[in-house]
Amino acid sequence: MEYGVSQNKLAVAAGITRQYLNKIESGLAVPSEDVRNNLMEVLERYNPDVQLTMLFDYVRIRFPTLDVRHVVEEILGLKLDFMIHEDFGFYSYSEHYYMGDIFVLVSPEEEKGTLLELKGKGCRQFECFLLAQHRSWYDFLMDALIEDGVCKRIDLAINDMVGMLDIPELTAKCRNEECVSVFRSFKSYRSGELVQSREDDKLSMGNTLYIGSLKSEVYFCIYEKDYEQYAKFEIPLEETPIKNRFEIRLKNERAYYAVRDLLTYHDAERTAFAIINRYVRFTDRDDTKRRSEWKTNQRWAWFLGENRGRLKLTTKPEPYSFQRTLNWLARQVAPTLKVAKELDRLHSTTHIKDMVNNAKLTDRLEKVLQQQSTTIEEMTISNDKKEV
Numbered sequence: 178m179e180y181g182v183s184q185n186k187l188a189v190a191a192g193i194t195r196q197y198l199n200k201i202e203s204g205l206a207v208p209s210e211d212v213r214n215n216l217m218e219v220l221e222r223y224n225p226d227v228q229l230t231m232l233f234d235y236v237r238i239r240f241p242t243l244d245v246r247h248v249v250e251e252i253l254g255l256k257l258d259f260m261i262h263e264d265f266g267f268y269s270y271s272e273h274y275y276m277g278d279i280f281v282l283v284s285p286e287e288e289k290g291t292l293l294e295l296k297g298k299g300c301r302q303f304e305c306f307l308l309a310q311h312r313s314w315y316d317f318l319m320d321a322l323i324e325d326g327v328c329k330r331i332d333l334a335i336n337d338m339v340g341m342l343d344i345p346e347l348t349a350k351c352r353n354e355e356c357v358s359v360f361r362s363f364k365s366y367r368s369g370e371l372v373q374s375r376e377d378d379k380l381s382m383g384n385t386l387y388i389g390s391l392k393s394e395v396y397f398c399i400y401e402k403d404y405e406q407y408a409k410f411e412i413p414l415e416e417t418p419i420k421n422r423f424e425i426r427l428k429n430e431r432a433y434y435a436v437r438d439l440l441t442y443h444d445a446e447r448t449a450f451a452i453i454n455r456y457v458r459f460t461d462r463d464d465t466k467r468r469s470e471w472k473t474n475q476r477w478a479w480f481l482g483e484n485r486g487r488l489k490l491t492t493k494p495e496p497y498s499f500q501r502t503l504n505w506l507a508r509q510v511a512p513t514l515k516v517a518k519e520l521d522r523l524h525s526t527t528h529i530k531d532m533v534n535n536a537k538l539t540d541r542l543e544k545v546l547q548q549q550s551t552t553i554e555e556m557t558i559s560n561d562k563k564e565v
Contacts, residue, residue: 228339229480230491231445233314234424235332236295236303241325245274245283248291250558252317252324253303254310255279259556261544268292276548276556277302277497292329301495308494309557315443318436328432333449335488336402337421341480344384344399344421350459350474351386357468358457360389360396388457394431395456398424423480425452445490450481499549 240248249257260274260281267273270282270292278299282292295303307317348365350356356363366385389396402422427435438448460471479485517529538546548556 228337228341228485229488230336230338231449231488232334232336232491232493233295233300233332234297234334235330235426236293236300237328237330238293238321238326239290239329240293240321241290241327243283243285243287243291245281245291248293248324249274249281252320252326253279253281253293253306254312254558255306256556256558259544259548259551261541261548263541279303279497293326297334298495298497301493302497304492304494305496305553306557308492309553310559314490314492315440319440322436322440328436329429331427331432331435333425333427333435333445335423335425335449336419337423337480338418340420341476341485342399342421342423343476344386344401346476347399347459348384348386351388353462354468355460355462355471355474356388356457357460357471358388360456362390363388394428395452396426397453397457398426400424423453425449427452439490446482446488449488454481496553497548499545 240252242248246257249255249260255276257274260276262272262274264272266282266284268282270284270289272284273280273282275281278296279302280294280299282294284290304314307313347356348363351363351365364387383401385398385400387396387398400422402419425435435448435452438451439445442448459474459477460468461474463471473481514529520526521528521530
């Protein structure tokens with residue numbers, strides 16, 4: 178039997194008889210669609226492969242110093258000379274440095290200090306440098322707190338690899354008051370609706386459920402990650418390893434306490450589900466009992482830890498690449514360039530070649546060229562060098 182699951186256990190869990198299961202295995206019986214779906218769900222529950230993973234998906238930390246070199250080189254462990262400088266900023270900061278999607282914002286105002294911002298791609302890129310430094314997220318966060326860093330926002334993303342979460346079902350339970358929560362609000366978006374007012378990528382994320390106010394210091398965002406990947410990159414749904422994503426979004430004091438808990442116990446499951454259990458529980462309605470006594474929904478119990486492997490903090494290092502620019506060139510420039518090259522051929526001219534040869538690289542592009550032609554290790558300050 179696949180995954181080593183006993184026939185008795187599988188049959189009982191799926192609600193079918195062992196005899197019928199034998200007939201299905203031998204090809205003497207064809208299961209209905211409902212039975213087939215039930216069997217697949219049960220098999221996934223006993224899948225020994227990783228069912229949930231957790232990543233940092235957003236990190237924003239303010240350091241009480243105006244010394245940007247200290248922040249970049251001593252705390253982040255990056256060489257400032259490889260970063261691109263821009264004399265404008267955001268979040269009321271006046272300028273910023275960046276390398277790929279790793280942003281460090283600076284201001285002459287002492288109360289603002291220096292701000293580090295890592296969005297999803299920035300977190301993945303920073304993990305490449307952490308790997309080269311032989312540091313973990315735990316090491317970096319401890320260094321940040323030692324430097325009196327103030328956690329402004331931390332997003333913990335739990336990736337559902339096997340479809341534990343049924344977002345339309347969770348949304349229906351919210352509407353049916355089967356969501357027991359200290360939050361007073363939820364918002365849902367169906368497939369095809371754009372979440373443009375809040376999300377940075379401006380793309381639909383399939384069925385999406387927000388639990389809690391987006392203005393509060395803690396709220397949850399649950400969405401169909403496979404649909405998002407299809408919308409962005411046209412990756413078929415069945416080929417996307419991550420089916421759903423549960424994001425715990427924490428700000429200010431809530432972010433600080435989550436980081437402190439992670440550093441105290443080094444247990445991602447404990448930290449993440451302590452937060453989730455504190456704020457929300459999905460149940461099955463039972464009008465014979467008080468709402469607080471309703472039984473926890475079975476699928477939700479599976480997500481919380483029943484019959485699944487432990488959740489661990491993982492990394493997915495992805496170095497910064499020029500791919501986004503190449504994609505833009507392919508979409509916006511290549512067709513026109515092809516026409517221009519064909520006209521050069523027809524008229525025996527060299528306009529395109531001359532333009533490329535005479536192009537002057539700006540300081541920013543020179544820096545991009547330097548970054549793309551340098552190894553991660555060469556842009557990294559190792560712990561040994563920092564101690565010297």
